Amino acid sequence: MELLSNIFPPQNFTLVAVILGLPALGAFVNGVFGKRLGKHAVRLMALSAIGGSFLASLIAFAMLVSFGRAAHGEHGAQAGVQVIERLKFTAWHWFDVSTNGGFGSAPIEVAFTIDRLSSVMMLIITGVGFLIHLYATAYMWDDQRPDGGFHRFFAYLNLFCFAMLVLVMGSSLPLLFVGWEGVGLCSYLLIGFWYSDDANAAAGKKAFIANRIGDFGLLVAMGLLVSYGGALDWEGIGSGAGSLLQRVQVWPIGHAPTTGVAGWVVSHVPFLFQSFNPTVATVVGLCLFLGCAGKSAQIPLYVWLPDAMAGPTPVSALIHAATMVTAGVYLVCRLWFVFLLSPVVMATVATIGVLTAFFAATIGLAQTDIKKVLAYSTVSQLGFMFLGVGVGAFSAGFFHVFTHAFFKACLFLGAGSVIHAMHAGIHDTTASQDMRNMGGLRKWLPTTYLTFFASCLAIGGFPLTSGFFSKDEILYRTYVTHISAASAEKGLTRWEAPTWFGPMLYWVGILAATMTAFYMFRALFLTFWGDFRGWELAKSGAKTKHGDGKTDKHEAAKHDAAHDHAKHDAHGHEPHGPMAAPHESPWAMTVPLFVLAAFALVGGVFNPGLFSKEPGMEHWLLPFFQASEEYVKVKDGAPSAMMLALPGVMAFVVGAGGAFFVYVMSKGEPARVFTEKIPGLYRLVLDKWRVDEFYENTIIGMVESLAETAVVIDKWLIDGIIARLTALVVAAFGTVLRAFQTGVVHVYAAAMVVGIAVFGWFFVWQPQAGATVREQSSGKYVVEASPGLGYKFRWHSKTPDQPDSEAFTGRRTVEVDVSPGETKLVKLDVKNAFDRTTTSTVVVTRPSPSPAGSAQPPVMKGSIR
Amino acid sequence: MIPVEYYLVVAGVMFGVGAIGFLLRRNLLVQLMCIELMLNSVNLTLVAFNRMRPDDHNGQMFAFFVIAVAAAEAAVGLAIGLAIYRLSRSVRSDEADLLKN
Numbered sequence: 001m002e003l004l005s006n007i008f009p010p011q012n013f014t015l016v017a018v019i020l021g022l023p024a025l026g027a028f029v030n031g032v033f034g035k036r037l038g039k040h041a042v043r044l045m046a047l048s049a050i051g052g053s054f055l056a057s058l059i060a061f062a063m064l065v066s067f068g069r070a071a072h073g074e075h076g077a078q079a080g081v082q083v084i085e086r087l088k089f090t091a092w093h094w095f096d097v098s099t100n101g102g103f104g105s106a107p108i109e110v111a112f113t114i115d116r117l118s119s120v121m122m123l124i125i126t127g128v129g130f131l132i133h134l135y136a137t138a139y140m141w142d143d144q145r146p147d148g149g150f151h152r153f154f155a156y157l158n159l160f161c162f163a164m165l166v167l168v169m170g171s172s173l174p175l176l177f178v179g180w181e182g183v184g185l186c187s188y189l190l191i192g193f194w195y196s197d198d199a200n201a202a203a204g205k206k207a208f209i210a211n212r213i214g215d216f217g218l219l220v221a222m223g224l225l226v227s228y229g230g231a232l233d234w235e236g237i238g239s240g241a242g243s244l245l246q247r248v249q250v251w252p253i254g255h256a257p258t259t260g261v262a263g264w265v266v267s268h269v270p271f272l273f274q275s276f277n278p279t280v281a282t283v284v285g286l287c288l289f290l291g292c293a294g295k296s297a298q299i300p301l302y303v304w305l306p307d308a309m310a311g312p313t314p315v316s317a318l319i320h321a322a323t324m325v326t327a328g329v330y331l332v333c334r335l336w337f338v339f340l341l342s343p344v345v346m347a348t349v350a351t352i353g354v355l356t357a358f359f360a361a362t363i364g365l366a367q368t369d370i371k372k373v374l375a376y377s378t379v380s381q382l383g384f385m386f387l388g389v390g391v392g393a394f395s396a397g398f399f400h401v402f403t404h405a406f407f408k409a410c411l412f413l414g415a416g417s418v419i420h421a422m423h424a425g426i427h428d429t430t431a432s433q434d435m436r437n438m439g440g441l442r443k444w445l446p447t448t449y450l451t452f453f454a455s456c457l458a459i460g461g462f463p464l465t466s467g468f469f470s471k472d473e474i475l476y477r478t479y480v481t482h483i484s485a486a487s488a489e490k491g492l493t494r495w496e497a498p499t500w501f502g503p504m505l506y507w508v509g510i511l512a513a514t515m516t517a518f519y520m521f522r523a524l525f526l527t528f529w530g531d532f533r534g535w536e537l538a539k540s541g542a543k544t545k546h547g548d549g550k551t552d553k554h555e556a557a558k559h560d561a562a563h564d565h566a567k568h569d570a571h572g573h574e575p576h577g578p579m580a581a582p583h584e585s586p587w588a589m590t591v592p593l594f595v596l597a598a599f600a601l602v603g604g605v606f607n608p609g610l611f612s613k614e615p616g617m618e619h620w621l622l623p624f625f626q627a628s629e630e631y632v633k634v635k636d637g638a639p640s641a642m643m644l645a646l647p648g649v650m651a652f653v654v655g656a657g658g659a660f661f662v663y664v665m666s667k668g669e670p671a672r673v674f675t676e677k678i679p680g681l682y683r684l685v686l687d688k689w690r691v692d693e694f695y696e697n698t699i700i701g702m703v704e705s706l707a708e709t710a711v712v713i714d715k716w717l718i719d720g721i722i723a724r725l726t727a728l729v730v731a732a733f734g735t736v737l738r739a740f741q742t743g744v745v746h747v748y749a750a751a752m753v754v755g756i757a758v759f760g761w762f763f764v765w766q767p768q769a770g771a772t773v774r775e776q777s778s779g780k781y782v783v784e785a786s787p788g789l790g791y792k793f794r795w796h797s798k799t800p801d802q803p804d805s806e807a808f809t810g811r812r813t814v815e816v817d818v819s820p821g822e823t824k825l826v827k828l829d830v831k832n833a834f835d836r837t838t839t840s841t842v843v844v845t846r847p848s849p850s851p852a853g854s855a856q857p858p859v860m861k862g863s864i865r
Numbered sequence: 866m867i868p869v870e871y872y873l874v875v876a877g878v879m880f881g882v883g884a885i886g887f888l889l890r891r892n893l894l895v896q897l898m899c900i901e902l903m904l905n906s907v908n909l910t911l912v913a914f915n916r917m918r919p920d921d922h923n924g925q926m927f928a929f930f931v932i933a934v935a936a937a938e939a940a941v942g943l944a945i946g947l948a949i950y951r952l953s954r955s956v957r958s959d960e961a962d963l964l965k966n
């Protein structure tokens with residue numbers, strides 16, 4: 001440790017370059033040279049990049065641990081050892097942003113910070129990321145779609161890890177935003193990885209656009225933080241958080257009108273124009289949470305995540321379950337001191353979280369696509385995380401990020417293994433993911449089954465598994481905590497959540513947890529228990545699916561690939577049908593499953609909140625969240641943690657038992673009966689409450705009609721009047737002018753002769769009698785004639801009729817005295833070399849001294865004699 | 866010494882012949898010759914005026930410049946005439962109206 005901290009001093013922690021550089025290098029090499037390198041080299045590059053990054057992250061974590069021990073150990077505190085809580089590395093100065101209405105300026109550095117929070121995230125990203133990379137090398141090995149590409153996949157995956165690391169390590173909001181957008185980009189690229197299928201491309205676009213809406217909130221929050229807080233880096237935001245308590249008027253925008261029709265409306269509909277002045281913290285918090293809701297798939301922006309399952313399964317596991325979608329939770333944890341300033345925001349976060357958890361769980365009950373079930377389960381679990389951070393249990397919410405990364409990644413990879421196996425016989429993406437075609441797979445996929453089962457226990461909350469500890473900690477905190485508002489101004493009370501608020505969220509959460517256990521075990525039983533239902537489909541599918549002309553080129557390519565694969569692992573052929581039996585996956589896929597399942601089962605030891613006063617994760621994050629205890633208080637007379645854990649256990653028992661009863665003991669009969677009894681409700685749930693349709697008809701419809709209006713304006717106003725009309729005028733002029741272009745040289749020559757003759761007559765034959773007047777001193781004016789070759793001048797400056805001297809001379813100027821308010825006429829005769837004379841008269845006026853009189857410029861009149 | 870007016874009259878006549886010839890004739894080669902005539906009339910005035918100031922040689926220098934430019938102009942003009950002839954088998958300038966309208 002001594003050596004390490006000498007090589008990498010905490011203030012200039014250059015190991016960051018390795019942690020970030022390796023995935024970036026991997027993405028570059030695989031992206032640019034991958035095609036020529038071949039699959040083996042691509043695999044080596046991708047795995048070593050992310051693996052090396054993991055090792056470097058481990059070193060950073062170990063250093064943080066040792067620094068923490070040194071500071072908080074027996075001797076450290078009194079020996080005055082400086083507490084090192086973060087490892088910093090500043091790469092370069094990025095830009096300055098003006099603050100405080102343009103009077104101040106805050107530097108934005110490209111700086112990276114590894115502290116207690118981000119170090120855990122880094123371990124999740126690189127650790128789980130490595131396992132999923134390893135899994136993907138086997139999963140994607142035989143993908144021979146023309147729009148696929150092994151190297152492209154790993155380039156994107158490495159790029160994603162790079163962007164995600166930037167997101168968690170960035171030491172300021174703009175840098176976080178770079179990573180935030182980077183992961184969004186990689187998500188888009190990987191959802192639409194098989195882009196020649198329209199549905200995949202559309203899913204990618206949907207994810208991108210939904211995230212864009214969230215990013216708008218994040219950008220607005222950044223602007224507000226700069227404007228009111230004066231900084232964008234974590235420490236700066238923290239120290240400027242106090243100024244976020246001032247109030248801002250957000251409605252009505254500007255001043256309400258008082259006259260005319262608008263004024264009448266304002267005075268008669270006062271509630272519409274009541275001024276609304278929340279604290280800056282509330283506005284910033286809500287804007288930040290909009291960003292979180294987009295990235296972490298919360299109501300109302302969750303719709304993209306289920307569609308994102310169009311991507312390859314390892315992508316779903318890494319990006320859309322373990323890491324990227326938890327970025328929102330990370331952001332709330334990172335900026336907890338902003339969120340906590342406003343109890344309104346905290347209540348909003350918790351409410352949205354628990355509603356999402358509940359709502360997504362109901363949809364999960366009816367889905368038949370195994371990946372869709374997991375997708376809604378992810379949305380639901382993310383809701384639990386937001387419930388945790390929303391009630392001030394930041395470390396509990398963050399611990400759920402940690403455990404969820406393991407069990408959900410394991411579930412997705414297990415589903416991928418199942419799909420991989422099904423795909424060998426059913427060459428149709430939808431059919432091979434449909435749980436109605438599965439069943440009894442534990443016979444052929446024992447490893448997958450065991451790991452899937454372990455993760456189901458964890459997510460369902462079976463006592464002592466990781467999910468049990470994290471979920472029950474969240475629910476316990478939900479029940480007992482109360483968030484008190486930061487000091488209010490005089491005479492203004494700030495809103496605080498009522499006492500029944502926490503218990504209500506708790507019971508909704510318990511309901512959601514029950515449903516979670518139910519649908520997860522439903523998925524488990526439908527997939528792995530009972531009899532295999534795929535034979536029929538494989539038989540009929542072989543005839544219909546490939547005969548109806550829908551088979552396009554890559555479908556065929558996939559087909560071939562799958563057949564090759566079936567030949568490779570030709571074991572356990574069932575005599576029933578033409579399809580090969582499902583088969584267990586290669587070791588590269590099962591090893592990650594085992595590791596993840598092990599963590600899913602025993603991951604609770606990192607934070608056994610129920611049995612320990614100072615559990616690991618909470619203790620580790622304590623320095624980070626300690627100040628939050630000022631606002632987050634445990635209510636008096638709250639039930640003990642053990643008491644509140646009981647309903648959680650009951651949720652598991654009821655949910656899992658219900659699933660066992662419905663799908664194993666009764667072979668799904670109650671579900672069928674229910675479907676037939678209330679078909680309307682069933683259809684509604686199966687169609688995801690028709691939220692997509694609702695959005696389609698409201699918001700998307702509005703945007704589309706706006707676009708149609710813009711099209712009309714563009715077509716008729718811009719194109720029609722502005723563009724076409726001007727073009728027409730120019731063309732008309734052109735037509736007239738074209739008539740002069742006869743193309744005959746003689747005409748041009750004649751025109752030239754005429755032109756020269758006119759010029760000659762005007763400038764050579766005719767003398768030009770021009771003059772300018774300027775004031776030399778008060779009352780003295782100088783009249784100066786314009787010069788010309790061979791010109792001679794004669795002035796009449798005293799009297800207009802009598803020239804000063806009869807002869808023409810070369811004297812070009814004459815002086816005139818004018819008294820105030822007087823006007824004098826000066827006559828000028830000009831004679832040229834051809835003895836021709838021109839006369840002009842110059843009027844010299846001196847303005848009157850009275851202020852009312854306006855200065856008149858001298859006027860000149862001329863005539864040719 | 867011959868007075869300078871004589872030279873000017875000769876030059877004026879030469880310029881007028883050249884200009885009217887350029888405007889009226891339709892043969893490209895003749896038109897080129899007319900241009901030469903006009904240029905040489907200008908040369909004549911330059912040299913004639915220069916004789917009035919024996920210490921100064923600017924007029925003669927200018928005449929040499931004009932001769933050099935005239936040579937270049939003749940080369941370009943003949944090349945254009947040749948190109949037009951190749952295109953339309955004629956050297957009549959009123960038939961070379963490709964740029965009409």
